[in-house]
Amino acid sequence: MTAPNHALTGAVIGLAVANPLAAAGLAFLSHFMCDAIPHYDPPGPDGVARLSSRRFLYEFLVVGAVLCLGIVLLLAVARPQHWFTAALCAFLATSPDLFWIPRFIQARSKGTERPTRNWFLRLHAWVQWKTGEKLIWVEAVWFFVFGTLLIHSL
Numbered sequence: 504m505t506a507p508n509h510a511l512t513g514a515v516i517g518l519a520v521a522n523p524l525a526a527a528g529l530a531f532l533s534h535f536m537c538d539a540i541p542h543y544d545p546p547g548p549d550g551v552a553r554l555s556s557r558r559f560l561y562e563f564l565v566v567g568a569v570l571c572l573g574i575v576l577l578l579a580v581a582r583p584q585h586w587f588t589a590a591l592c593a594f595l596a597t598s599p600d601l602f603w604i605p606r607f608i609q610a611r612s613k614g615t616e617r618p619t620r621n622w623f624l625r626l627h628a629w630v631q632w633k634t635g636e637k638l639i640w641v642e643a644v645w646f647f648v649f650g651t652l653l654i655h656s657l
């Protein structure tokens with residue numbers, strides 16, 4: 504799932520769960536639950552084209568980072584109860600995707616994406632059993648629902 508949707512999910516968990524430790528753990532786990540839902544992935548004939556393409560860079564990294572920052576800024580400005588926990592949960596819910604950075608750098612620099620032996624990355628890839636360009640509507644519905652939940656929690 505896209506980073507803004509992971510961040511929105513984490514923020515809603517942070518605002519809804521009273522215990523900060525429980526909220527943090529649930530936010531981290533939510534990443535894998537969200538990734539298990541069929542979701543959008545940029546087009547490309549294989550992983551190499553996907554990870555090294557300009558479209559991936561702008562859609563996933565730049566636009567995603569700006570929207571995630573916007574979610575945290577919204578929390579910091581509105582300052583609802585537990586806003587800092589919610590901001591931290593937004594980060595934790597998005598954080599498992601940071602483990603893809605070395606592979607992203609490798610794909611960008613060498614133009615190749617080798618299969619990984621890292622168990623965490625293999626689990627992370629395995630849980631995403633169905634992705635595709637046509638599933639953008641799932642991301643839109645999720646963004647609307649969790650965006651609405653966040654706005655009503657402020």
Ligand SMILES: [Zn+2]
Binds near residue numbers: 504
């Ligand atoms: Zn992920």
